[in-house]
Amino acid sequence: MQRAWAIVERDLRRFRRSPMLIWMSLFMPLLQLIVLGYAFGGNVKHLKLGLVDQDGGVPAVKLHELANAVAANAQTFTTISYADRGQAIQALRNGKVNGVLTIPPGFSRRTLAGDDPRVALIEDNTDNFVSATLAGTFGGLLSAYNAPPPSTRRLSSQVTLETVELYPYVPYIQYLLPGTIVMSIFMMVMIGGGIIFIDDKARGLHEGYLVTPVTRFELIVGFNLSGALKAMLSGVVLMTVGAIIAGIPNPLEPLRMLRLLVVVAITAMALVSFMFLIMVRMEDPLLPRALFGVINTLLWFPSGAVYPQQAFPGWMRAIAIVDPFTYAVHAFKALFLKNTGFAAISFDLMYLAVFGVLTMAAATLLFRRTLS
C-alpha cells in the first residue's frame, strides 16, 4: 500500500499548492449557501398595493385600517390610493404596484345589510410568489375583518387547530445546508478528482505511473483515496463553517460532529467511486467539464436539497430513488435539523456504502493497466 499512499501524497502536495482550486472548491459552495439561502428563505415584503375605494363608508375605512396595520407591522405591502380603478390597473400592468384592492360602491351598505359584500384583489399573476403572498395576506386580513366580537361564552363549539412543532423553526438557509454540503463534496470530487484525473491522463502523467511496478489495485486505491480525502476536506469545511453561517443550534456539538464526519466520509467515498466509474475510460479532457454541470443538475435537484421530493413528477421521483445525493441529503438533514442518532440514517449510510462499492467494482473492471 506504500505505492497507493505515494499517489495520494503526490495529489495532496499538488492540491496544497493550488490555492485557487482550494478557494474555488471550498468557499464557493459557502457563497452559494448564503446567496441561495437568503434569496429563497425570506418572507416577501415591501410590496406595493394599489387601493381603490369606490365606497368610502365606515366598513371600507375599517378595511383601510387593517391594511395599514399590515403595512406598519409585517411590512408585507404599503398602500397607494388611487381614485380611479382604470388608473390603478394601468399602474399594475406597468409594474408600479404588485396588486390592486378594489372596494366597490355599495360595499358598506351591503356589509351592514349582511348582503354578501365583496372586495376584489387584482393580481399580477406572472409572479407566483408575490400573488400567493398577497392572496395569503388578504385571506388572513379578511378573516380578522369577519371575526365576530369576543364572546362571553367560556366554551366554544368551534373546532380550532393547534400546531405543535417538534423542532425549532427551520429557516430556508438551514434547509439548504445539507444539499450544499453534498454539492461541495461533489464539486471537489469532480474538480479535484475527475478533472485532474483526466487532465493528468491527457498530459501523459499516467504513463509515469504505469511504467512503475504499482499494481492496478494500488492505482485505483490511490486515485480514489486522494479524491475522497479532498472531498472530505470540502465537506468538513461546509459542515462546520456552513452550520455556523446557517445558524444551526449548537453547530459544534461533538457527538453530532462525529456523526456528520461519518456521513461526509461515506458520501465522499460513494461520489468518488461514481466519478471514477464515469472517468475510467474517458480520454477527452473537455468531456468532464461539459458533463459536470449536467450531472450536478441531474443529481442535486431531484435529491430534495432545494425542494421537497413529494412535489416532483413521477419520473423525477424515480431519479431521486437511485440518486446517491438523496440519501446523503436526507442523512445531513436528519443530523442538522433533528439532531438524530445513527438509527435514523442507517438506511442512508447503507445505500451510500453499497452504491460506492458497486460503482467502484464496475470502475475497477473497466480500468486498464496498459495504454490500450
Add this chain to the structure above:
Amino acid sequence: MTRIAIDVRAITKRFGTFTAVDHISFAVPDGEIFGLLGPNGAGKSTLIRMMTTLLLPTEGTAVIGGHDVVQDPDGVRHAIGVIPQAMTSDLELSAEENLLIFAKLYGVPRERRKPLIAELLAAVELSQWADAPVKNLSGGMRRRVEIARGLVHEPTILFLDEPTTGLDPVSRTAVWEMLRRIKRERDLTVLLTTHYMDEADKLCDRIAIVDHGKLMALDSPMKLKANTPGENTLEVSFDDTPPDWRERLAALPAVERVEGEAPVFRIMSDRGPETTMALMAASAEAGVTIKSLAVESTSLDDVFVHFTGHQLRDALQEQPMSERRGIVRRQ
C-alpha cells in the same frame, strides 16, 4: 561473453487493421546506447511502449533485462527506467519531491531514498534547484529532472522516448553529454528513439532505422554511412555552363551520378577530394567560373534515403552547415 539487455523478438502491434509495428527483431547488448531512428508515425513510440509494458504486443515479445514483457511485466518494470516523450513531472512539485514520489512508487527503501535523490540531482546538475518547483525550470532542466526520475530506482536499462524534442540546441547538447556520462558512470544500457539525425549520429553506438513499422537497417552510424553509395556530395554552382556540362561532370573521376540542372549541380562521388580537384581543373580548362562549392560527407540523411527511399518526413532539427561541410567560395 556480453549479456543481452534487450531482446526484441518479432514484435508486432496492430491497431485494428493498421499495423504500427511489423515483426521487428533486434538485440541490444549490455552497456550500449541504441537508437531507434525514424520519422513521426514510423512506429518508434509504439515499439518503445511495448518494451516498457505500456502496450501489449499483438504478436511476438521482448525480453528486457531477462524478463518477458508479456509473461513478467512487473519484472521488466523493476529493471527499467523510462523517460516518456511528454514531460510528465509535476510542475507544482519541486524536483526533489518529484523524485521522492517516484522513489516511493518504485518501493525504494526509506533509508536509501534521501542519499539516492541527492546523488541523482547532483548527477543531472540540479542540486541547487532541488527545492525549486519544476514549473520554474527551463525545458532542458525539466528534461534532466525526468532523467533523474527515471533512474530513481537504480535500473540497469534506460528507455528514452525522444529525449530532446522541443529543446533548444544548447540544452540538447547538455542532455547528450549528461546521458553519456550517466550511462558510463552507472553502467547503463540505453535505448532511445529520435527523429533527429544528429542525435542518433552523435549519441548512439548503433542505430535501427524504422519506417512504416518495419526495421529497415541496423548498424553503427559509421558502418551505415560506409555502406551507403555516394560517400561525398559536391554541391556546386557555376556562372555559365556549356550545353554538355552535365555529361562532362558525370565523366569526372569517381563520380557515381549527377543531379540537378544548370547552373547548380549535386555530384555524388566515391572519393570526394579526387573529384573536387578534377572539377576545379575541368572548370578552369573550360573557362567555367565556379560561384560556390560545398563538399558534404555522407550523412545519416543519405543513409535514411538509401534504406527507405524517401527523405525523413518531418522536420529535422537545423544543423549549422559549417559543421558538416567544407565550403569553398570563389568571387
